[in-house]
Amino acid sequence: MPPRLDLRPYGKLGLVTFTVENAKGSLHQFATERFAEEMLAAQPGIEVLELGPIDSELDAARAQQLGKERGVAAVFAGHLKVTNPTAGGGIAGLVTPHLEATIRVDLAVRLLSAESGGTVWRSSAWATQKVGQVSLVGGELNFAARDPKTAYGPLVNRIVNLVAQDMWATWQKR
Numbered sequence: 001m002p003p004r005l006d007l008r009p010y011g012k013l014g015l016v017t018f019t020v021e022n023a024k025g026s027l028h029q030f031a032t033e034r035f036a037e038e039m040l041a042a043q044p045g046i047e048v049l050e051l052g053p054i055d056s057e058l059d060a061a062r063a064q065q066l067g068k069e070r071g072v073a074a075v076f077a078g079h080l081k082v083t084n085p086t087a088g089g090g091i092a093g094l095v096t097p098h099l100e101a102t103i104r105v106d107l108a109v110r111l112l113s114a115e116s117g118g119t120v121w122r123s124s125a126w127a128t129q130k131v132g133q134v135s136l137v138g139g140e141l142n143f144a145a146r147d148p149k150t151a152y153g154p155l156v157n158r159i160v161n162l163v164a165q166d167m168w169a170t171w172q173k174r
Helices: 027-042 060-070 149-169
Strands: 012-016 017-023 047-052 073-084 086-092 096-113 121-133 135-137 140-142
Touching: 012 060, 012 096, 012 135, 017 027, 027 073, 047 060, 060 073, 060 096, 060 135, 096 149, 121 140, 121 149
Parallel strands: 012 047, 012 073, 017 073
Antiparallel strands: 073 096, 086 096, 096 121, 135 140
16 A cells, blocks of 8 residues: 655655754754654655754744745654653562653654645654663652663654654555
């Protein structure tokens, strides 16, 4: 079966760096790069112009402006949200307390026409993952990922794959 979202008729596509909520560092850039990789793998031959971050939310007027300025037929925009980790744990070996955290990451992506500014496609997904050890400091949960790509990478990969499903051709058994 052909993909539900065929990108070839658009010609050149724009991709703005995803916005991010509740995460520091370059996680949103990582998610944007993974989304671009997924698009290009799903539909070889398409052209994606990575536009970088924009100073405001991508709305109809901004999509039309980017279309005129950059020569793209449509623009992808996305928003990545990382929830605060929730603590879990117990007593290991009857005496040693252990804590772990579960995080949730949401990704919402949409494609806006550069001609009309209207939304042509949208998709979203979320996933959770346990992220190892956390500590309790002053009665508050302390979770600090030294490398967010390592901590959140598998989770970002999973939600990007889910969001981009519509771009892949599928097989149908007859």
